[in-house]
Amino acid sequence: MKKHVIAAVAAAAFVTTAMAGCTGADTTAGGESVNGEPSVLQTEAVMDSTELSGDVAEDDGKVTLTVWAEEANFDVLQEMIDSFEQKYAGQADFDIQLAENADAETRNTLLGDVHNGADVFPLPDDQLTSMVAAGALEPVPNADEIREANLDEAVAAASVNDTLYAYPMTADNGYFLYYDKNYLTEEDVQTMDGLLAAAGAVGKKVTMDWSSGWYLYAFFGNTGLDFGVNDDGVTNYCDWNATEGSIKGTDIEEALLAIAQNPAFLSCTDTEFMEGVQDGTVVAGVSGVWNASEIKKVWGNDYGAVKLPTYTCAGQQIQMASFTGYKMMGVNAYSKHKDWALKLADWFTNEENQMLRLEERDQGPSNKNAAASEQVQAVPAIQAVIAQAQYGKLQRVGNSFWDATTEFGNLMATGSTNGTDPQEVMDTLVAGITQSTVQ
Template sequence: MNCAILAQQQIKARCAVLATKGEDIMKKQLSLAMAAAMALSLAACGASQSGSAAETASTSDATTEAAASWGDVTLTMWGAEEDQTMLREMADAFIEENKDKGNITINIGACSESDTKDNILTDPTAAADVFAFADDQLNELVAAGALQEVSLNADDVKSRNLEGSVEAASLNGKLYAYPMTADNGYFLYYDSSVISPEDAQTVDGILAAAAAAGRTFDMTINDGWYIYSFFAGAGLQATLAEDGVNTVCNWNEEPGADVAQAIMDIASNSAFVCASDADIVSGIENGTVCAAVSGTWNANVAQEKWGENYAAAKLPTYTLNGEQVQMSSFAGYKLVGVNPHSANVGVAMMLADYITNEANQQKRFEVRNLGPSNINVNASEAVQAAPAIAALAAQSDYADLQRVGTNYWDPAASLGQILVSGDTQGKTTQQLVDDAVAGITAPVAQ
């Protein structure tokens, strides 16, 4: 299609959206949207924004003349608390590169990727323009009309990111977000001065070594994300139903009751602590924790505390009916989305594209040890040599893309809390998993 025609169509589409919203938009704001749409259309026709670290030198030289002035642009970007300084640096770099186009203001707000969906859906019209979120939230955000489709440079985004991350950012063949990381999973961290590589292979070995050292093995069991590892490892299922809303779960089938008992046995060990992520971090820092199940976001903490003794591995096996069973895990990705209700959708998409490009994914790895979804960065020697990334790769053979309905989380967490406390209130383990499955598979209210 001719670039000019495509640009005109994008401008008309943007104007139509603005008109249908019934917003009282000043001419300057409308001009901004038109300029951004034109810029993106021309970029799609004539300029690639991927390929090497040099891509961050400019969002697209080809768009400079067409988008000579964006006017006054104010955007809000949400990201994890731990990423605030890094996001500020990225935003400032974006502003500097585009300072000739207008007065650009980017406000940074803290929002955990796990909470993004809930915060966005409270009021999409008042939410951030650009936001990071976990990939399992994509379906609901799309259904609520809270994600802008990535259409103009979709092929470019797909070509520079790992296939799995692109799949996680897509729905019904359409790309709705920019892949940011490929590390939203969990594995085992351990202090090798206490836990040997052989010990790290089994929960029993870890607990024995931790007890001998007067330290602890920590894991968050009262959480649906982590308790999944025991049941999935035993061959049981918890996944999204075909309707894309409800959950299919058979944890109450054989050997589900025995899995529940195995979890209770682990939790009752004096060297085990069921701890939140924040408490795991504190435990590593104060020296009480020598092994923990967590993700790449805590790599820096473990590395700084344990130094040359810092080690990571796939999840261990656990004892189930006298046999060793490999723990499984959820796997996922972190994505960046754009709010279609933004008054500056075009510029917001350029910002989202910018903060997820090759050089900024390299920056995330260097600053936070986060695993990149960008193909080039992921293949780099430094990334491949990182203990946390290597452990995540080893765990990937026993990991499933996280896809469950909204009714999964609370019953799964409640089951974990009961098993950790040991207070079954007189119920058998079979009754406990029956109750959990009943809640997990309950129809989602629509």
């Protein structure tokens, strides 16, 4: 059957009225409704685990399904679609279309027009609670089976109030350090100071995206300063402007400015990082497993991946932290062929297809058997995620975090506060992070 690849339609406007006070954030960001109790549009699970593998009467005949995905994943998903159609041949006339949509934009795009959204889609765990609160996700009908098959952390990340709302897919949605072994040694990559010195000595760059709070959190997470989302699931608490303690807010600011002033450092987007890898100007950068395949093509046997380095702050070496995360497959609660959509999402995330995703895209599986395989042990990027995870925190933040950290990160990347008092800079950051999002 001929497949159609279509472009996902960008939402004209986010559903601010319906979602006021109960949406989370952005970036490769989450939140619950006020008081932590999602206002969920209750939908019935129409099939149990036995029905999931059998015929679905209402779908006899033509079944049209749209699947959102990033273009880099089209090939592997098409393989899965082909095998799905072979398994269920004769039960329905399938027309399954792949549509391009960034995983980081799944929530915003879907909630902008849920009735015309994709039937099946991947999403990062931080988007789950606000999508559940909007009634956009169909609960997983064979939840016990899926819980048993997947890592506990991945199942927890796909659940709200003990209800499983999506099929766990990967357990690698974090970040770590890639490096080119042709220029950097294992000792060099242990510290940011060592990285920058070695890269600078050969006229190369070390990169990280400071315009994103997702990455910038790395400098605050293991300092003893505190940050998180309040019980309302919407607003944040934060003391990153602390003026007392072994590490103060201005100490971190000073450390960031020192890194930015080093000619070997470059704050740039993930896309620009990959462009630097390909043109040879970048020899190390902070990113995630989604770039593993392409980096391996460029660096070959010189491709290395390790936990994040330490950095110098207040005369100490501080281990850089990270947000940890998981990706999953969700099903639109308004799908016209909901039963088949659930079957397809389950198919995309079963053990066999998680292994296929590992082999073709170097993406770390959430399935217990797949995660324990020898193949996982052989992928440097996944091993780096595992090594970094002990210094990570599950991303749960209120929406105001993102704009505030972007403004702060962009300022730090210039290497100067432009004459603004250092404490004032930190106070402004915290005021932005903790501000109410309710108008």
